[in-house]
Amino acid sequence: MTSKAEILVEALPWLARFHGATVVIKYGGNAMTEESLRERFAEDVVFLRYAGLKPVVVHGGGPQISAQLKVQGIESHFTAGLRVTTPEAMNVVRMVLTGQVNREVVGLINRHGPFAVGMSGEDARLFTAEKKYAVVEGEQVDIGQVGEIVKVDPGAVRALLDDGRIPVISSVAVGDDGEIYNVNADTAAAALAVALQAQKLIVLTDVKGLYARWPDESSLIKQLKAAELETLLPSLESGMVPKMEACLTAVQGGVPQAHVLDGREPHALLLEIFTDQGTGTMVMPS
Ligand SMILES: Nc1ncnc2c1ncn2[C@@H]1O[C@H](COP(=O)(O)OP(=O)(O)O)[C@@H](O)[C@H]1O
Numbered sequence: 001m002t003s004k005a006e007i008l009v010e011a012l013p014w015l016a017r018f019h020g021a022t023v024v025i026k027y028g029g030n031a032m033t034e035e036s037l038r039e040r041f042a043e044d045v046v047f048l049r050y051a052g053l054k055p056v057v058v059h060g061g062g063p064q065i066s067a068q069l070k071v072q073g074i075e076s077h078f079t080a081g082l083r084v085t086t087p088e089a090m091n092v093v094r095m096v097l098t099g100q101v102n103r104e105v106v107g108l109i110n111r112h113g114p115f116a117v118g119m120s121g122e123d124a125r126l127f128t129a130e131k132k133y134a135v136v137e138g139e140q141v142d143i144g145q146v147g148e149i150v151k152v153d154p155g156a157v158r159a160l161l162d163d164g165r166i167p168v169i170s171s172v173a174v175g176d177d178g179e180i181y182n183v184n185a186d187t188a189a190a191a192l193a194v195a196l197q198a199q200k201l202i203v204l205t206d207v208k209g210l211y212a213r214w215p216d217e218s219s220l221i222k223q224l225k226a227a228e229l230e231t232l233l234p235s236l237e238s239g240m241v242p243k244m245e246a247c248l249t250a251v252q253g254g255v256p257q258a259h260v261l262d263g264r265e266p267h268a269l270l271l272e273i274f275t276d277q278g279t280g281t282m283v284m285p286s
């Protein structure tokens, strides 16, 4: 019993420090594939809310989109880590992210009380995007309806937080031209963390954190400064690139800490926020 009490007491300074803090959590497609992990994630988010923090969830759903595209026989591939998005594929992206994954996350959280309110980046013009081109070997490549966020209007998110709700947001954006854009969810989470001036951005994924020499297990980086990350970025591959770019954008935009955590580890969020040990990789300003 003493050890349980010790764990609670260890949380005290962290509870004091983060009371009232806004924390943006990116919940990734690969960390949400198992039912039990999804339930643990929802518990953690609700715990944060009861502990006096203001969690905001931005979710992806890459594997779920790929599965649905396959079912519908729509060809799909990635260029420089971004899904080449035809108008046909965009309909599926929007349907899966906003209509399916968003509803699932909202439902899981709301088993614990009337907290989660789902929205798309299109709603109340939360995310305004412009067409983004990929760069491959120095050449600009057209990747369809992929967007780059150029403006964030977090008013609706703030209103939900002020009302004690947990906003759950899909990374679909709208352009000034009325076009709908597919935005990488890590990038969307970082843009929102900056706009809200969150105290933390937490990116959940399916690895322990950032490895200096992936996949060498001994090369996990526990913490690094923005300048060190800038140096490391060009050497990174695939999925880690948008995540680490997101962390960099966040800390350079005034968010004091950005983390990449292992979403496969039960209660990774609670361990990171309320214990002394910390997990994953933490990025801090230089
Ligand atoms: N340096 C690195 N450190 C950690 N993971 C890396 C690294 N380089 C590439 N990866 C890969 O990036 C993946 C995470 O990206 P991704 O699959 O897109 O995640 P998610 O679906 O959670 O958004 C890891 O599973 C790993 O295979």
Ligand SMILES: CC(=O)N[C@@H](CCC(=O)OP(=O)(O)O)C(=O)O
Pocket: 027, 028, 029, 030, 059, 060, 061, 062, 063, 065, 081, 082, 083, 093, 146, 147, 171, 182, 183, 184, 185, 186
């Ligand atoms: C442009 C682009 O690549 N968009 C992503 C959006 C979803 C996402 O980012 O999901 P994860 O976080 O699960 O990877 C996609 O279509 O897969």
